[in-house]
Amino acid sequence: MIDIQELFFHYGNGVDLFRNFSLQVNRGEAWTMIGPSGCGKSTLLLIIAGLKRPTAGKVSVGGQHITRARPSTGLVLQDHGLLPWATIEKNSRLGLEVRKFYGPDGKHSPADLKFDKDDDDQRVNYWLNWLGIDNLKTMYPSQLSRGQRQRAAIARTLVLQPDLLLMDEPFSALDAPIREELQKVMNNFHLESGLTSLTVTHDIEEAVVLGEKILILNDRCNSKPMILENHFFGKSEKRNSSEFNDRCRALKSILMNGRSGPE
Amino acid sequence: MKKKATLLSTLAGVCMLFGLWQLLALLIHRPILPSPIEVVPLFLKNIAGELGLHFLASAARVLSAIALATLLAAPLGLALGQMPKLDRVVGPLVAIIYPIPKIIFLPVIYVLMGISDLSKIILIATIIFFQILVVVRDEAAGLKQELILSVKSLGAGRRALFRFVYIPASIPAILTALRVSVGTAVAVLFIAEQSLTSYGLGYYIVIETYQVLLYPEMYTGIMGMGMLGVLLYLGIYSIERKLSKHMFVE
Numbered sequence: 001m002i003d004i005q006e007l008f009f010h011y012g013n014g015v016d017l018f019r020n021f022s023l024q025v026n027r028g029e030a031w032t033m034i035g036p037s038g039c040g041k042s043t044l045l046l047i048i049a050g051l052k053r054p055t056a057g058k059v060s061v062g063g064q065h066i067t068r069a070r071p072s073t074g075l076v077l078q079d080h081g082l083l084p085w086a087t088i089e090k091n092s093r094l095g096l097e098v099r100k101f102y103g104p105d106g107k108h109s110p111a112d113l114k115f116d117k118d119d120d121d122q123r124v125n126y127w128l129n130w131l132g133i134d135n136l137k138t139m140y141p142s143q144l145s146r147g148q149r150q151r152a153a154i155a156r157t158l159v160l161q162p163d164l165l166l167m168d169e170p171f172s173a174l175d176a177p178i179r180e181e182l183q184k185v186m187n188n189f190h191l192e193s194g195l196t197s198l199t200v201t202h203d204i205e206e207a208v209v210l211g212e213k214i215l216i217l218n219d220r221c222n223s224k225p226m227i228l229e230n231h232f233f234g235k236s237e238k239r240n241s242s243e244f245n246d247r248c249r250a251l252k253s254i255l256m257n258g259r260s261g262p263e
Numbered sequence: 264m265k266k267k268a269t270l271l272s273t274l275a276g277v278c279m280l281f282g283l284w285q286l287l288a289l290l291i292h293r294p295i296l297p298s299p300i301e302v303v304p305l306f307l308k309n310i311a312g313e314l315g316l317h318f319l320a321s322a323a324r325v326l327s328a329i330a331l332a333t334l335l336a337a338p339l340g341l342a343l344g345q346m347p348k349l350d351r352v353v354g355p356l357v358a359i360i361y362p363i364p365k366i367i368f369l370p371v372i373y374v375l376m377g378i379s380d381l382s383k384i385i386l387i388a389t390i391i392f393f394q395i396l397v398v399v400r401d402e403a404a405g406l407k408q409e410l411i412l413s414v415k416s417l418g419a420g421r422r423a424l425f426r427f428v429y430i431p432a433s434i435p436a437i438l439t440a441l442r443v444s445v446g447t448a449v450a451v452l453f454i455a456e457q458s459l460t461s462y463g464l465g466y467y468i469v470i471e472t473y474q475v476l477l478y479p480e481m482y483t484g485i486m487g488m489g490m491l492g493v494l495l496y497l498g499i500y501s502i503e504r505k506l507s508k509h510m511f512v513e
Contacts, residue, residue: 081413085509095417108418140509
């Protein structure tokens with residue numbers, strides 16, 4: 001699904017965040033990405049989303065070379081990014097409106113796009129309902145709690161039926177109980193839909209709960225990806241078991257020691 | 264979040280204003296302050312005639328100035344807000360011109376543009392122009408990068424960003440700027456209308472009534488100009504209530 005070949009990236013200061021970095025993510029896999037701040041997690045996510053250009057190298061998603069935002073990639077950021085002047089319903093329709101604005105041009109919206117008002121309405125209602133915010137449709141973002149806003153941002157993305165979901169610290173601004181609940185929601189969603197997803201987090205537990213594969217970045221230049229296979233994916237009920245804690249501790253020590261290799 | 268002005272509170276304000284006026288008229292008891300009991304009936308009678316024409320002339324000037332200023336300032340503000348490099352070049356100039364009272368250029372504008380309605384309109388438009396330019400620029404520049412990125416991720420290119428983000432974000436800013444600047448606009452209109460015209464409330468108040476000591480008539484002109492300010496303010500406010508509902512939610 002995601003194919004990164006020999007990626008190079010540096011900001012203006014000239015320090016390479018990525019040097020000759022390659023990574024493959026298969027269709028249907030749920031990945032998390034973790035690392036210290038400034039290690040390039042968000043940068044990598046935005047490069048995959050097509051919103052940042054790599055210095056060199058090739059990024060393909062779904063066989064398509066990425067040079068700009070790809071219509072079927074969904075992106076959810078930490079700060080929900082909802083329009084403050086639009087109601088939750090209007091916000092969750094925004095992607096549909098943008099697609100309607102351009103028509104099926106294959107660049108801003110999928111080329112095989114069909115407009116069916118009933119179908120669109122149904123989809124908007126379905127996701128609002130699925131995320132438990134259908135009673136908030138007429139409210140404005142400022143009237144909602146952070147968790148509710150993040151649900152609305154997720155609904156807005158899922159309405160567009162993405163085949164890849166990218167999330168940048170989607171739950172890190174939320175209180176622990178709400179965070180755990182939303183993690184469960186995303187786990188269930190993955191089990192139901194089999195959607196490929198890549199979630200950036202700085203929270204070790206979250207990385208373990210949300211990722212069947214965990215990509216670990218370090219704050220020096222990244223060239224060989226460090227990937228941890230993780231069978232605790234979706235098992236949030238094991239959060240308090242000793243095995244789960246061992247896994248978190250192991251991940252933590254890898255993060256602390258930088259490049260010591262998994263287990 | 265803004266406080267809602269209700270019809271009731273507006274009416275209460277009007278009643279209090281007239282009460283205070285009456286009280287002052289009784290206390291001062293001189294021809295320069297006639298009682299509203301005398302002025303209001305005169306106003307109602309005259310507004311259907313000559314005074315109405317003066318009112319319309321003034322209203323037309325302010326409204327054209329608002330339209331002209333908005334049409335020029337809003338796009339320029341959006342452009343500056345989105346292009347930090349250009350803003351760095353133009354910004355200092357804007358910052359210096361913004362607080363200069365534009366009325367001082369009245370003679371210059373008369374000489375350059377001639378003695379016409381257009382020169383008065385341009386003078387008022389200049390004042391409103393800078394108000395709108397500054398707020399729209401700041402609004403566009405202040406939009407969070409995360410908001411822009413997430414809308415881009417929904418497929419939006421430059422055109423859709425304008426349609427779905429920049430324009431809706433700047434409309435509330437334009438309205439606020441207008442609401443704040445109509446007071447100054449009407450004040451400048453009053454001065455500009457005192458000369459080189461024969462229609463307008465400023466002309467009516469100073470030349471036709473004040474200078475010939477027709478105080479009650481002068482007050483009908485003052486009421487007209489006051490009403491012009493209040494109506495513009497309330498008009499913009501009600502458009503704001505319609506278009507920027509999110510700013511008035513509890």
